[in-house]
Amino acid sequence: MDLLSACVTPFAAPEAALVPDARKPGQNRQIRVEKLGLVGYEATWAHQEELLAATVALKNHNRQAAEAGSPITPTPNSIVLCQHPHVYTLGKSGKPEHLLLSEAELAEHGATYHRINRGGDITYHGPGQLVGYPILDLDNFFNDIHRYLRVLEEAVINTLAEYGLRAGRIAGLTGVWLDFAEGAANPRKICAMGVKCSRWVTMHGFALNINTDLAYFGYIVPCGITDKAVTSLQQELGRAVPLPEVEEKLLRHLATLLDAELIR
Template sequence: MKFTDWGIIDYKEAWDKQNEIFTQLIRAKSTADYLSKIDQLQQIIFCEHPHVYTLGRNGNVSNMLIQEDRLKSLNATYYKTDRGGDITYHGFGQIVVYPIVDLDALHISLRQYVCNLEEAVIRTLMHYNLKTERAEGATGVWFDYNTPSARKICAIGVRASHYVTMHGLAFNISTDLSYYNYINPCGFIDKGVTSLEKELGKSVNMEEVKVILRSELDKLLQF
């Protein structure tokens, strides 16, 4: 599968580029030579965004705890999106992954696809001797979910149409976690957020994490 790294990119620009690839893949599904082109049509995109808050299509705007006019002082922007999930934050030091893939070709359901995204992050964290888990009814990757110290390290929100996916996951590596103070992350008021560097208590090479995560995604999103 084709991997691309867009580097640091504005959220809206990335959303527009995703939509273009997403639409092309949906249109291509009806063509006779689709399967011969699928390797180039499907993509897994890595990127990093400047400070931005995004609200999912079924999210509750009340989970944004500040007025939009305060965003400028935080050097942040805000968008209502067409992905699933509630409100989240993207920023520097976070690996954002946008797989634009055909679930029909992968022979998996949307639910299994989301589980595979979670599993890729769980396996990546195992490389750092960190044990995480998924939680029933709370998409993403968590530490100690059923305890008072529950904290999320990776949020997931996707969109699918004609079994083609877009949007994806946000994995905190060296993220400035103070930006989460201005929202109820993913709609939760009683659970925290964390990052790989916070859990390890030391700095981490982001490119190294990308290589591991890419390898795990490649294993889990095979034809």
């Protein structure tokens, strides 16, 4: 099974995602937290692939063990938090022409470009942006990729509420938005999302603009959306916000929504 979510996905009402499922025997709801700081995109992508491959291999081993009547080993969960140097990534359903820079212009702006295996179109990562890569075995929580996306969104929405910002969803568009109500004059995206799920193990994740240089979004068509703006926590509040402060708030909300225990 290889499921991909895109920047535009079928929208499901979030309410069902807000109440964690009762725990079942054998589920591991501990999530190991890795904070990597500012790290190159390729190295982090490779790290995600290693974590995912190890978890899938363990699931295959457990299936064989269960068939043989042997004990099984609980599968792990991780979340990798980091920032990246300036980089543009294009998902499997994206259009290369949504990058508006040539190779020479990329170099002039100190940015790199990668085609990757998540869902969605093109997005930007850079310093001042909190990027989260949950490597979760959803068999430990629930088997529903759209519900998983709603949980990620809700954790961000609840985090932004602590700063006095009312954020929400726009039907049909994955991610978190301000001025999101239908007919609002200036809807703006503050958090992008794109994930991959193999054998119910997730990778890739979310990018929350905190103190991000928004000028870099001007060199792409973000998520292929041409009629909506991009914003950051700094732009909305008029001040810089410490990333570690936001990290802790978001982790707390995500743990609550997943009924999980964070392991530092």
